[in-house]
Amino acid sequence: MRHMETMRWVDGCLEILDQTLLPGKTEYIKCEHYTTICDAIRRLSVRGAPAIGAAAAYGLALGAASLSPAGKAEFVSAIEQIARELCDTRPTAINLQWAVDRMLQLLHEQTTDSVEVLKETLLAAAHAIYREDLASNRRIGEFGEKLIPPNVSILTHCNAGALATAGFGTALGVIRAAHQAGKNIHVYADETRPLLQGARLTAWELMQDNIPVTLLTDNMAGYLMACGKVDLVIVGADRITANGDVANKIGTYSVAVLAKEHGLPFYVAAPMSTFDLNLAGGQEIPIENRDEREVTHFAGHPVAPAGVKVWNPAFDVTPHPLVTAIITDRGVARPPYTKTLPALVDK
Numbered sequence: 096m097r098h099m100e101t102m103r104w105v106d107g108c109l110e111i112l113d114q115t116l117l118p119g120k121t122e123y124i125k126c127e128h129y130t131t132i133c134d135a136i137r138r139l140s141v142r143g144a145p146a147i148g149a150a151a152a153y154g155l156a157l158g159a160a161s162l163s164p165a166g167k168a169e170f171v172s173a174i175e176q177i178a179r180e181l182c183d184t185r186p187t188a189i190n191l192q193w194a195v196d197r198m199l200q201l202l203h204e205q206t207t208d209s210v211e212v213l214k215e216t217l218l219a220a221a222h223a224i225y226r227e228d229l230a231s232n233r234r235i236g237e238f239g240e241k242l243i244p245p246n247v248s249i250l251t252h253c254n255a256g257a258l259a260t261a262g263f264g265t266a267l268g269v270i271r272a273a274h275q276a277g278k279n280i281h282v283y284a285d286e287t288r289p290l291l292q293g294a295r296l297t298a299w300e301l302m303q304d305n306i307p308v309t310l311l312t313d314n315m316a317g318y319l320m321a322c323g324k325v326d327l328v329i330v331g332a333d334r335i336t337a338n339g340d341v342a343n344k345i346g347t348y349s350v351a352v353l354a355k356e357h358g359l360p361f362y363v364a365a366p367m368s369t370f371d372l373n374l375a376g377g378q379e380i381p382i383e384n385r386d387e388r389e390v391t392h393f394a395g396h397p398v399a400p401a402g403v404k405v406w407n408p409a410f411d412v413t414p415h416p417l418v419t420a421i422i423t424d425r426g427v428a429r430p431p432y433t434k435t436l437p438a439l440v441d442k
C-alpha cells in the first residue's frame with residue numbers, strides 16, 4: 096500500500112488514521128491524551144490486533160508524558176492505572192495486552208528514579224513495538240510467499256493488512272509478498288459484516304497496490320468455492336492458543352468449515368505477539384460482544400425492526416483441525432500445534 100501510515104508520532108502526539116472513515120475519507124485523529132487513544136480503539140478508528148497493540152503502547156507513552164508525579168512510585172502507579180484502562184478497551188486481541196505488559200515490564204526493570212528518563216524509556220519502547228511489527232510482517236510475507244502457487248485465487252476475510260498492523264500486513268502481507276515476487280494473484284475479499292473491514296479496507300488496500308481484488312458478501316464464499324474459483328484461504332488472527340485454535344473476525348470459522356468441505360488450504364498469518372500459549376484452547380479466549388446498532392443499522396439507517404434482539408460477537412474461534420498451517424514471523428507451523436508452536440515461540 097502506498098505508504099498510508101496507520102498511525103504516526105508527531106510533535107509529542109499520536110496521529111491515528113481514522114479507519115471508520117475509509118475508504119471515502121483519509122483523516123487522522125490527533126491524540127494528545129491517552130483517553131483519545133482508548134476511544135479510538137473502542138470505536139475501531141484504529142483496529143487490527145497488532146495495530147491496537149502498537150496504539151496501546153503509544154497510549155502508555157502519551158499518558159506518561161502528561162504526568163507530573165511527586166516521584167517514581169506515584170508515576171509507576173499512575174502508569175499501571177492507564178495500562179488497565181487501555182487493556183479494558185477490547186478483550187480478544189492478545190496483542191494489546193502483550194504490548195502493555197511489555198511496556199510495564201520494562202518500566203519495572205528500570206533502576207533510575209528519574210521520571211523524565213522513565214518517560215523517554217516508555218516512548219522509545221512504543222517506537223520499538225511499532226518498528227518491530229513492521230519487520231515481523233515482512234518476515235511473515237517472506238515465509239508465507241513460499242506457500243503461494245504462481246497462479247492463484249485467494250479468499251481472505253476481514254482486513255489483516257497494513258491497516259491492521261504497523262504496515263505491510265499479515266495475511267495481506269503474504270499476498271503482497273507473493274505479488275511483489277511476480278506471482279499471478281487474484282484476491283476475493285469477503286465484505287465482513289457488520290463493520291465491513293473487507294469491503295472498506297481490504298478492497299481499498301489491494302486496489303492501492305494494484306493487486307486484483309473481487310469483493311463479495313460473506314454469504315457468497317461457499318458458492319464461490321463450489322464454483323471452483325478459490326485455490327486457498329488466508330486470514331489474520333487476534334489470538335492463537337497453545338493447541339492452534341484461532342480467534343479471528345466473526346465469519347472466519349464459517350470460511351474455515353467451507354474450506355475444509357472443499358478441500359482447500361486454510362492458512363492463518365500472525366506475528367508472535369498474537370500467540371497466547373497460556374491458554375490451552377480457544378474456548379478460553381474472551382470474545383468481544385459489540386453494540387447491537389452495528390447489526391441493526393447500516394450507514395446510520397435502520398435495517399431491522401426497533402427492539403429486535405441482536406447477537407453481535409466481533410470474533411469467533413476456528414478449531415485447530417481446520418487450520419492447515421500458521422505462518423509466523425519465525426517460520427511456518429504445521430500440526431501438531433501443541434508441539435510446533437512452542438518451538439517457534441521459544442526460538
Ligand SMILES: CSC[C@H]1O[C@H](OP(=O)(O)O)[C@H](O)[C@@H]1O
Pocket residue numbers: 142143144145252253254255256259260264265266292330331332333343344345409
Ligand atoms: C492482522 S490481524 C487483524 C485482525 O483484527 C481484525 O479485527 P478488528 O477489525 O475487529 O480489529 C480481524 O480479526 C483481523 O483478522
